[in-house]
Amino acid sequence: MTRKAVIAAFGAALAIFAGLSFYRSRHLREPVVPGPSVSRVAHLGDYFGPIKGTVNDVNVYVLEGKEPGGTILLLGGTHPEEPAGRLAAWIFAENAKIAKGRIFVILTANRSASTVTRLGGAYPPDFTIPTAWGGQKFRMGDRWSNPLDQWPDPEVYLHYPTRQELAYVDIRNLNRAFPGRPNGTLTEKTCYAITELVRREKVDIAIDFHEAELQYPVISTIVAHQKGADLAAAASMFISSVEGFAIGVENSPKALRGLSHREIGDATDAISLLLEAPEPFLDATRGRTDRKLLLTGKDDFVVRAGKRGLLFEKIDEKGWPIDIRVGRHTSTVLQILEIWSGDNPAKAVVLSGVPRYTDIVRDGVGAYLKDPKTIDPAKLFYE
């Protein structure tokens, strides 16, 4: 009897402490200080009613210049476990000054996935980016929508509309569910809403931010739909010569369905691109799984794997710090926009205020996050 009581008490204590941790991370409010060009903040549900009021009815920050021009969509948080994507989008939303054209920024494309961490993966629930004003805490997140929001998974996932057979769990993967299905699952509806946004706002270029493990062959690259192949190639060339880092270009495979770079390009008039930066935290050979690894990208075991030629990106003792990963994303977008605007003056998107790779590596990501205490709380938004 005593034994049972002790075990029950231990179980109850675990449940309470774990439950509090899960609750706190699921409901962590991440403040966003809208930048100087944010003219309004819409919701994804504005583009597709059935998403309204759900966990994925996320904010859409609309940045507008005084002069008309082209329209760009930046997607952060398609996979929230790849934080450089969210942070790059954050920097655009809080810093960009648009002179010409419009930029739509989604910071957490799959908010549901940002409220859960990988089962068995030992991810930290959150991480903090140091800033001059103390630091800003972000949810860690996972690759797939939270099972609390979408469950069960099917026996096999057939992609809509191609019926391509995919892993059952990928029915909760936002980057396997494009272009989306209006009467589908939460993840499919979210993709449909994003595709509707691209159509209705006549988006010219949709850019999806990602990170990848170094054991994954598609890394440090721009994956481009055939409509954007020339643009991506030119951007890659300029970046390699002037930005201080190299980035490759990969053609979006036509046989692999559900990915944003394939489906948004096929389903709409937009050029669709996907950016990949290296994230050692995701490697299966990684050592201790903690916030430090997430932010520094330093890992002895991954370095050993690299020395044995098992990786598709270089890594040394310096790792892949978050500043480098975020800087790669912002510079790549800026180069893409400069080339696009030069080639398409009528649809140009001209902006300033967004730090480039060298700025972020020098100053740190935190230098470009705005202190929420400095503005009227009524003007803050939360992710």
Next chain:
Amino acid sequence: MNATTSAALVLAVMVAAYAAAKALKVSTEISLFAAALAGALAGGSGIPARHIVEGAFTYFDIVLIFVTATLFMNLLKESGAAVFVVRAILRRFHRHKAPLFVLLTLLLLVPGALTGAGSVTVLIMGGMAATVLGTMDIPKPKVAAIIFVIAGLSAAAPPVNLWAMLTAAGTNMPYVGFFLPLLVPCVVLALLTIFILGWKSKPVDLEKALAELPEAPPKMNWVRVSFPFLVFSLLIVAGRVFPFSFPILGLPLMFAAAAAAAFILSPIKLAFFKTSRDTIHQLLPLIGTLTCAGILVQVMALTGVRGLIAITTVTLPITVVFLTLFLTLPVSEAVLMWGAAPVLGVPLVLLFNTIGLNPVVALAGMSVIWPLGDAIPPTAIIGRLTTTTVGMKEPYTKFLKYCLVPAVLIAVVGTLMVVFSKKLAFLTVF
């Protein structure tokens, strides 16, 4: 302290905690939990409540499949469907050893294939198969060896193979394309096992066998036996043919629907709640193992031990990896049971993928070898369950001796599947 030393120390503490727990006759699942807890403490994480609970849910979906599929099988057994099929096969084929062996093998393969657990095969079909084989004058240790090896292969057979599912989940690889790479070796090796070990047997003594087997309910017939399987198959087919209009049920609900059909069509009144309770009671050690394996894997990832095992494995010379699969896989199974898949399977599959092998066929080959570990101490759950079910009084080593020939065959076939996985890639059609 560098990462390797730190992770190696934590690993040493985990191994010591596990060994100490086993020495104190603590069950496997609690020993796994003790190892996880000790690892977290040694790694400086204290008692990480969030990670323990999160890890415990790692295989939650698989546990649900396991429970509902076993309930389905148990209801079929209670309704008399299983004994009906065995008696029918005996009456028709008692004079013909070859077709009798083939049908007996298929019957033994079904429960494990559907549930992913060899123990379910032993519990559902083991007793009846032992009765039939016993009337053919096959000694009990040999009978136990036949049932154990085929039960292990049934767990590896598709559609549900937990080792492959767990490893695929850990490598972001779809559990797709495994059907033939698992079906072909499992069926062939199961047939070889029964024919090799049972070939010198006498013909079935029909009268004796029928007298020893329980009677099937008079109203039992083939429609009642096959309809629940038809329900399950229809739900699978409907989900694939009408994926955009048919609701997503998930495998657990599909098995539950099949169980409901078995319950409704049973010619005798079944005690549903008693069978449910018995099912959970029967599965508790295995559910506990899956749950604690999830916690262990999470703590290993947290402390860097998983990375240490992964990097050590993937940097070994490939010939050494190939030549030791027959040893490393069963031993890891004996210690961790299904926990072996995420701990050892994931880095191995990543290694095979990196060197250009076909990961699906390679993983299928590994999955065929893994169940052999279920006869080896410290766990040996299924080995001991089988000898008990058969009623074997001889020493356990005698049973192990009879397992040796099929085990060598299985290890050779599994290893060859890994080595030549690229050439066998044509099997991964669905």
